[in-house]
Amino acid sequence: xxxxxxxxxxxxxxxxxxxxxxxxxxxxxxxxxxxxxxxxxxxxxxxxxxxxxxxxxxxxxxxxxxxxxxxxxxxxxxxxxxxxxxxxxxxxxxxxxxxxxxxxxxxxxxxxxxxxxxxxxxxxxxxxxxxxxxxxxxxxxxxxxxxxxxxxxxxxxxxxxxxxxxxxxxxxxxxxxxxxxxxxxxxxxxxxxxxxxxxxxxxxxxxxxxxxxxxxxxxxxxxxxxxxxxxxxxxxxxxxxxxxxxxxxxxxxxxxxxxxxxxxxxxxxxxxxxxxxxxxxxxxxxxxxxxxxxxxxxxxxxxxxxxxxxxxxxxxxx
Amino acid sequence: xxxxxxxxxxxxxxxxxxxxxxxxxxxxxxxxxxxxxxxxxxxxxxxxxxxxxxxxxxxxxxxxxxxxxxxxxxxxxxxxxxxxxxxxxxxxxxxxxxxxxxxxxxxxxxxxxxxxxxxxxxxxxxxxxxxxxxxxxxxxxxxxxxxxxxxxxxxxxxxxxxxxxxxxxxxxxxxxxxxxxxxxxxxxxxxxxxxxxxxxxxxxxxxxxxxxxxxxxxxxxxxxxxxxxxxxxxxxxxxxxxxxxxxxxxxxxxxxxxxxxxxxxxxxxxxxxxxxxxxxxxxxxxxxxxxxxxxxxxxxxxxxxxxxxxxxxxxxxx
Numbered sequence: 001x002x003x004x005x006x007x008x009x010x011x012x013x014x015x016x017x018x019x020x021x022x023x024x025x026x027x028x029x030x031x032x033x034x035x036x037x038x039x040x041x042x043x044x045x046x047x048x049x050x051x052x053x054x055x056x057x058x059x060x061x062x063x064x065x066x067x068x069x070x071x072x073x074x075x076x077x078x079x080x081x082x083x084x085x086x087x088x089x090x091x092x093x094x095x096x097x098x099x100x101x102x103x104x105x106x107x108x109x110x111x112x113x114x115x116x117x118x119x120x121x122x123x124x125x126x127x128x129x130x131x132x133x134x135x136x137x138x139x140x141x142x143x144x145x146x147x148x149x150x151x152x153x154x155x156x157x158x159x160x161x162x163x164x165x166x167x168x169x170x171x172x173x174x175x176x177x178x179x180x181x182x183x184x185x186x187x188x189x190x191x192x193x194x195x196x197x198x199x200x201x202x203x204x205x206x207x208x209x210x211x212x213x214x215x216x217x218x219x220x221x222x223x224x225x226x227x228x229x230x231x232x233x234x235x236x237x238x239x240x241x242x243x244x245x246x247x248x249x250x251x252x253x254x255x256x257x258x259x260x261x262x263x264x265x266x267x268x269x270x271x272x273x274x275x276x277x278x279x280x281x282x283x284x285x286x287x288x289x290x291x292x293x294x295x296x297x298x299x300x301x302x303x304x305x306x307x308x309x310x311x312x313x314x315x316x317x318x
Numbered sequence: 319x320x321x322x323x324x325x326x327x328x329x330x331x332x333x334x335x336x337x338x339x340x341x342x343x344x345x346x347x348x349x350x351x352x353x354x355x356x357x358x359x360x361x362x363x364x365x366x367x368x369x370x371x372x373x374x375x376x377x378x379x380x381x382x383x384x385x386x387x388x389x390x391x392x393x394x395x396x397x398x399x400x401x402x403x404x405x406x407x408x409x410x411x412x413x414x415x416x417x418x419x420x421x422x423x424x425x426x427x428x429x430x431x432x433x434x435x436x437x438x439x440x441x442x443x444x445x446x447x448x449x450x451x452x453x454x455x456x457x458x459x460x461x462x463x464x465x466x467x468x469x470x471x472x473x474x475x476x477x478x479x480x481x482x483x484x485x486x487x488x489x490x491x492x493x494x495x496x497x498x499x500x501x502x503x504x505x506x507x508x509x510x511x512x513x514x515x516x517x518x519x520x521x522x523x524x525x526x527x528x529x530x531x532x533x534x535x536x537x538x539x540x541x542x543x544x545x546x547x548x549x550x551x552x553x554x555x556x557x558x559x560x561x562x563x564x565x566x567x568x569x570x571x572x573x574x575x576x577x578x579x580x581x582x583x584x585x586x587x588x589x590x591x592x593x594x595x596x597x598x599x600x601x602x603x604x605x606x607x608x609x610x611x612x613x614x615x616x617x618x619x620x621x622x623x624x625x626x627x628x629x630x631x632x633x634x635x636x
């Protein structure tokens with residue numbers, strides 16, 4: 001089914017049938033230049049209306065507490081329970097399957113802290129530079145307690161780390177978990193391509209010749225762990241995001257409704273709109289009015305500002 | 319078509335219709351424990367019979383000169399013109415397309431030397447450790463002359479290198495070349511999984527969202543560059559290798575005949591043999607008699623030693 005623009009009647013219907021709003025963060029609430037206009041007001045209004053709000057991010061480089069700090073710094077009304085990041089979900093996932101062994105981590109300090117908080121033992125975080133040659137590697141010292149390799153964002157990715165991870169994964173009983181597979185990070189006003197966690201995952205998958213359980217969007221654990229904690233009814237949830245493959249993908253995977261904003265990665269030109277809605281000639285990816293328009297729709301005031309862009313696009317089924 | 323065992327009549331026919339023998343090295347001529355028995359005698363006998371012999375390896379970590387040294391050390395009669403390694407083929411490929419700009423290399427010193435020998439400018443080889451944060455990366459200094467990213471084996475693979483490579487590749491006019499995509503290196507008697515060049519290639523492909531031109535087996539450039547240099551007729555060439563996907567794959571891709579040995583990666587149990595040849599109960603991957611049997615076949619002496627293993631498997635069509 002094609003997506004449709006959010007109109008006043010559909011926005012009212014959406015509000016009526018939704019208790020829980022799951023917001024992606026980067027590209028939806030903020031970007032490299034700060035708060036995306038209108039997003040703060042939308043969150044505040046939704047909370048006033050008694051809706052539950054969650055902050056759902058694939059970023060594995062921050063703990064929930066660090067995300068909470070960021071939310072507060074920007075003025076978003078958040079509690080730690082409302083924040084769902086992949087470092088946290090990965091640790092929670094392992095706790096919920098009663099994992100008792102040790103984790104080899106290709107990752108960052110936030111992942112280490114989240115594992116610690118869930119009581120999951122791991123081999124530590126940090127650089128692991130190239131040492132020796134093949135003759136030494138063949139006798140490399142392994143930790144017999146390791147029964148899981150967890151891969152997330154790791155700026156210290158190295159050949160040795162990949163070798164350790166791939167070697168542990170030769171044991172079919174060793175779990176393979178990844179926080180997410182985003183190929184690159186969104187960047188505005190720069191031609192630099194910043195590799196995302198998908199890079200680290202691909203680097204381990206290739207020699208290991210195995211596929212990981214991915215906890216982040218669009219895979220199920222990201223929603224399922226939250227659902228368990230807050231007893232959420234998927235039919236009464238909406239996922240608000242800027243990426244079709246991860247955000248809208250999660251909604252489709254878990255039976256949630258979805259709202260796509262055009263303030264981040266996905267451009268309107270990429271969307272299959274319904275026939276009766278003509279495409280506008282928009283080429284850029286950033287529309288300042290997005291969230292203001294959405295807030296107005298949500299609160300049943302004048303739905304379209306400046307008679308122009310209605311940037312909340314409603315995707316009831318992806 | 320299924321493969322068939324090399325018998326005395328088929329070996330004689332093969333010798334008659336073949337002028338050029340292309341040998342993979344690791345797993346065919348030698349392995350971690352030294353020379354594979356019989357391989358030396360086979361090469362010498364083929365040369366005595368007036369056949370051309372080439373040493374064809376996907377290994378990108380050595381120059382042709384370094385391979386020549388290794389051949390000599392083991393006693394193989396080789397000249398530098400007979401050696402085809404991917405560091406060399408990548409450089410030759412760029413020279414043959416008259417590449418005049420600069421190459422960004424994710425690779426090793428041998429690749430740098432081969433580029434130098436072909437007069438191809440590059441940005442240098444060596445470690446490139448993590449520096450700064452996203453705020454710095456966005457303004458990273460790029461070399462405007464770079465119009466090719468070349469990826470090979472790199473023990474110093476790092477996040478910064480991947481970022482540079484992926485960023486250069488955002489320019490659609492920037493070539494993307496890889497030496498090979500082997501996922502891991504063959505290792506005997508160790509549970510360690512040593513990542514191959516496929517790891518580096520996957521790490522760059524993922525954020526770049528592009529596919530490279532691969533020069534190594536099973537892709538065409540590996541044979542085509544050799545063919546140009548020596549004016550080879552594919553129909554009168556046989557590729558001898560231990561890997562179905564790379565060695566036999568190259569033969570299939572370029573219209574060569576192929577011989578599979580079971581001294582390396584591929585086990586007999588993986589092969590589709592013709593119906594009239596019953597499988598033996600072999601489970602291991604190493605059969606000392608391989609090359610001796612082959613030599614005997616080639617020289618029309620008693621074809622099978624010990625009435626047992628005939629480990630040269632003939633794959634006329636893969």
